Amino acid sequence: MSRPEDTLSADVHYDDVEARKYTTSSRIKNIQASMTERALELLDLKSPSFILDVGCGSGLSGEILSQTPEDEGGPHVWVGMDISASMLDVALQRDVEGDLLLADIGQGVPFRAGSFDAAISISAIQWLCNAESSETSPAGRLSRFFNGLYASLKRGGRAVCQFYPKNDVQKQMITSAAVKAGFGAGLLEDDPETKNMKLYLVLTVGGSATGTKGGDITGVVDGMDGVDVHDHRRKGTKTGKGEIKKGSKAWIIAKKEQMERKGKIVKATSKFTGRKRRIQF
Amino acid sequence: MKVLTLNFLTCAVKTCKSSADSFPLHPKDAELAHDDIEINPELLANVLPRIDWTALRTTSTELGFPELPAQPPTVEELEADEALLKELHSLLLETQMMEGKLVCGCCGHEYAVREGIANFLLPSHLV
Ligand SMILES: C[S@@+](CC[C@H](N)C(=O)[O-])C[C@H]1O[C@@H](n2cnc3c(N)ncnc32)[C@H](O)[C@@H]1O
Ligand SMILES: [Zn+2]
Numbered sequence: 001m002s003r004p005e006d007t008l009s010a011d012v013h014y015d016d017v018e019a020r021k022y023t024t025s026s027r028i029k030n031i032q033a034s035m036t037e038r039a040l041e042l043l044d045l046k047s048p049s050f051i052l053d054v055g056c057g058s059g060l061s062g063e064i065l066s067q068t069p070e071d072e073g074g075p076h077v078w079v080g081m082d083i084s085a086s087m088l089d090v091a092l093q094r095d096v097e098g099d100l101l102l103a104d105i106g107q108g109v110p111f112r113a114g115s116f117d118a119a120i121s122i123s124a125i126q127w128l129c130n131a132e133s134s135e136t137s138p139a140g141r142l143s144r145f146f147n148g149l150y151a152s153l154k155r156g157g158r159a160v161c162q163f164y165p166k167n168d169v170q171k172q173m174i175t176s177a178a179v180k181a182g183f184g185a186g187l188l189e190d191d192p193e194t195k196n197m198k199l200y201l202v203l204t205v206g207g208s209a210t211g212t213k214g215g216d217i218t219g220v221v222d223g224m225d226g227v228d229v230h231d232h233r234r235k236g237t238k239t240g241k242g243e244i245k246k247g248s249k250a251w252i253i254a255k256k257e258q259m260e261r262k263g264k265i266v267k268a269t270s271k272f273t274g275r276k277r278r279i280q281f
Numbered sequence: 282m283k284v285l286t287l288n289f290l291t292c293a294v295k296t297c298k299s300s301a302d303s304f305p306l307h308p309k310d311a312e313l314a315h316d317d318i319e320i321n322p323e324l325l326a327n328v329l330p331r332i333d334w335t336a337l338r339t340t341s342t343e344l345g346f347p348e349l350p351a352q353p354p355t356v357e358e359l360e361a362d363e364a365l366l367k368e369l370h371s372l373l374l375e376t377q378m379m380e381g382k383l384v385c386g387c388c389g390h391e392y393a394v395r396e397g398i399a400n401f402l403l404p405s406h407l408v
Contacts, residue, residue: 047323075321075324077324077374083402099282100397100398102402103293110401115331116289
């Protein structure tokens with residue numbers, strides 16, 4: 001299967017024609033909406049929040065945030081970043097409620113520290129893996145993005161990124177870039193081993209009131225509604241990765257911990273119950 | 282672009298990251314619009330502690346609004362005062378910058394705003 005991510009840059013792929021095609025497809029609309037709802041469920045926001053939508057496109061994900069009813073903690077106010085002027089143009093025509101920024105997330109996240117309660121990204125960040133030029137590398141762009149995202153979130157904040165990695169190398173590259181930026185990180189798979197499998201990177205910024213440990217997969221979903229943690233890990237180092245800044249030593253620790261992480265997490269009850277899923281790192 | 286968002290946006294140029302002058306960005310030749318949006322008191326109470334009040338006063342004056350009080354209200358004061366809630370809602374969420382530029386006070390970079398969308402794409406040597 002050919003992926004546009006492998007050959008084109010996002011702003012070239014999402015031109016006027018593609019942006020319109022993408023947004024008018026009711027199949028795509030439904031998929032993006034259900035993934036956004038899943039991301040919101042994982043964010044577990046209790047009250048109306050200020051949210052960053054990374055790679056917001058034409059607003060299919062963002063409008064779910066605006067439409068979140070009061071009894072589910074909404075409605076939320078959001079700001080979207082996207083590199084495709086054509087996608088943002090469609091968002092304008094659709095009169096979405098969020099603010100829109102024409103911006104390349106691989107260049108960073110231009111908001112002051114602690115701006116957002118939370119962030120979502122639906123089907124976008126795999127695009128960061130493709131750019132290779134004399135000035136930029138995927139690793140450099142991923143690092144600028146995750147460092148910027150980390151700083152822009154308030155302490156105790158969360159981000160959920162659904163993405164389509166090309167292979168395990170990309171999945172690993174993205175996840176480790178997030179951990180290196182300081183996030184606590186966990187990967188959640190819905191419908192694993194089916195062609196509808198959806199992958200969610202769940203990220204936490206340390207320093208919440210409850211003292212959630214970053215870095216540790218169980219810490220990420222600790223206290224999340226309806227999540228059971230089955231911890232089969234060896235007892236051992238439990239460094240709060242939330243505090244670790246990038247740097248070679250932290251990097252090595254991250255690598256080590258990564259190998260120690262064998263915790264299995266099973267979602268107990270939710271409206272998604274019945275589907276197969278598993279968490280892995 | 283809402284005034285709320287302007288209270289969080291900073292210059293994206295790498296060398297401006299550590300400078301206090303890169304926030305807030307200064308509106309230039311701004312054309313404003315007013316959108317009717319349903320008031321959301323919980324959201325306002327949530328973001329109020331995160332609002333940089335000094336920056337908000339600057340932005341509001343630069344956009345031509347009357348001067349804001351020197352001190353922000355507390356969340357309790359806000360929740361108890363319907364008129365204040367409405368005013369803050371109107372300024373932060375309903376006032377939109379539609380056209381113009383956002384200028385960095387540190388490097389002078391001008392970010393164009395068209396149809397409410399700010400262009401933050403940078404040439405790679407500034408990233
Ligand atoms: C599949 S669309 C998803 C859009 C929206 N989140 C949704 O759910 O419909 C992926 C989006 O990511 C954006 N994107 C890709 N690379 C980007 C980058 N480096 N910076 C900002 N946006 C990017 C694309 O322009 C595109 O609009
Ligand atoms: Zn600047």
